[in-house]
Amino acid sequence: MSDTASIPLSVHQRWRAFWVCVAVAALTILDLTKVNVALPSIEKAFGAGSTELQLIVSGYVLTFGLTLVPAGRIGDQRSRRALFVIGLSLFAATSVVCALAPDTGVLLAARLVQGVAAGIQMPQVIGLAQEMFQGAERGKAFGLFGATIGISTAFGPTLGGLMIALGGAEDGWRYIFWMNVPLTIAVLAGVIWLLPRTRESRPARLQLDPVGLLLFALVVIAFMAPFLLTTGAQGDDPQRWWSLVAFGVFAAMFVWWERRYAASGKHPLIPLELFAISSYRNGTLIQAVYFMALPAMFLLTTLFLQLGVGLEPVFAGMVSIGFAIASAGASYVGGRIVTRVGRPLVVGGLVIMLAAVVALALVAYFVPAGIVEFAMAGVLTVGGFGGGLVISPNQTLTLADIPVKQGGLAGSVGQLVQRIGTAVGTAVALSLFYSTVYRLGGGSTPRIDVYHDAYALGMVSVGLFLALALVLGVADLASRRRAARA
Secondary structure (H helix, E strand, O other), rough: OOOOEOOOOOEEEEEEHHHHHHHHHHHHHHHHHHHHHHHHHHHHOOOOOOOOOOOOOOHHHHHHHHHHHHHHHHHHHHOHHHHHHHHHHHHHHHHHHHHHHHOHHHHHHHHHHHOOOOOOOHHHHHHHHHHHHHHHHHHHHHHHHHHHHHHHHHHHHHHHHHOOOOOOOOHHHHHHOOOOOHHHHHHHHHHHHHHOOOOOOOOOOOOOOOOHHHHHHHHHHHHHHHHHHHOOOOOHHHHHHHHHHHHHHHHHHHHHHHHHHHOOOOOOOHHHHHHOOOOHHHHHHHHHHHHHHHHHHHHHHHHHHHHHHHOOOOHHOOOHHHHHHHHHHHHHHHHHHHHOOOOHHHHHHHHHHHHHHHHHHHHHHHHHOHHHHHHHHHHHHHHHHHHHHHHHHHHHHHOOOOHHHHHHHHHHHHHHHHHHHHHHHHHHHHHHHHHHHHHHHOOOOHHHHHHHHHHHHHHHHHHHHHHHHHHHHHHHHHHHHHHHHH
């Protein structure tokens, strides 16, 4: 894809650059989760409806996903450092606009552009790691990256709740965006002064596929739109599901065009031959399904603890701290041993996560208020150990056979399926949760047992997604063993 030559880097240069990349990833992922707890405050400040509130969160996810693949492609051919600077500068600017937003329209527009900024910078993280590290060292790097993802995902609601507690119920949500500004400036300084050059040359002309890019955007929008517009409220328009018909048409057109474009000797937006590599195909599928479960699990647990138990947002968010710590430790260990253990490590992690989801549903039913939050924290800590054995080892196995020059693109496709998985899983879980509340609640203040039922039904979807990921992991393991015996 690129004739770019790599510059040899010392061990110190590689790890210094990697820690800068880790900081970028943490900043980006935090904004996926910490804004969720701000929605009641934004509703109170602006009188926003459920669709507007959902779009403030999901609009970020949509533009994030749309930007990932082209940004990864450009990063493989051009300066990753330059893309980091562009993405982070835009991220800081849009955070200021979000913090100062006078109404939901300005806030939503800024969030859409903020998602673009996140999509520009995130593929460069994986692409640079793929470029700088090989073998066991790459496994260690992805282990630390997985730990960052786990910590950021789990700590986001806690930080969001803390900002609301500091800023007050009405304007505390603005603090969530203000905190991005100094953090982004600090990370940007690291990018400018600490990231080394990793290339000696680059293609004379940027090789993009404009028709493929347009079709790709239509595919992503058509697929994600009905899920992103699912709020779980009774006013959700059922007509939104017709968008999936358009998705099927655009997807067929995209595959046809990419094959035709590649056959003409040009470089398609997504080389479909990547999916002929079984380790990449299977690992990407596991990522997609796993991320249908993980964010939905956190969201449902936070909703249950706030609405059903009556905890303040900051305390409901703190329940996931044990998950973050355990996930970080397991990710680090998993990254170091994945090259020796392989896919069984991921399968074992999925088994632990599935057991934790079942335990969470049982705890919600049978443990009384006042104790239930501590019991859930304990279960999530065990689940975090399993989660840490999934994300980083699976990342290492997924990219193990991918050429270095395609690392940014391959990593961005992986990030894209994570964002799509998040949108799908969250929509399904919220629909099950709120439909149960509306069906059984009866009054304006539903009984605690209604929230028990709503949480349990939502967690059924989480468990089914994890079970599917487990089936995919076992199938990949069996395939690897057959190939080894052949």
